[in-house]
Amino acid sequence: MRIPNPPFNDKRYVLNTNTGVAHDLDNYCASCLIYNMNHDHVFASDYFYSEIKSHPAFKELCDHCMTPDG
Numbered sequence: 001m002r003i004p005n006p007p008f009n010d011k012r013y014v015l016n017t018n019t020g021v022a023h024d025l026d027n028y029c030a031s032c033l034i035y036n037m038n039h040d041h042v043f044a045s046d047y048f049y050s051e052i053k054s055h056p057a058f059k060e061l062c063d064h065c066m067t068p069d070g
């Protein structure tokens with residue numbers, strides 16, 4: 001479920017630059033607590049490898065929406 005409002009801007013992936021956890025909004029789970037994120041800590045992108053995984057703040061994938069088994 002993508003979020004059209006800034007700072008999400010309808011992008012697929014969201015990185016919490018405070019915790020370093022990346023989320024996939026197309027596989028969104030309530031446990032992701034996306035709406036609780038401080039907007040100052042949101043980095044949103046459609047490009048997982050080139051912009052999310054390579055972001056200096058990236059640390060890990062969200063257990064709820066980014067697990068390999070989906």
Ligand SMILES: [Zn+2]
Pocket residue numbers: 022023024028029031032062063064065066
């Ligand atoms: Zn998540």
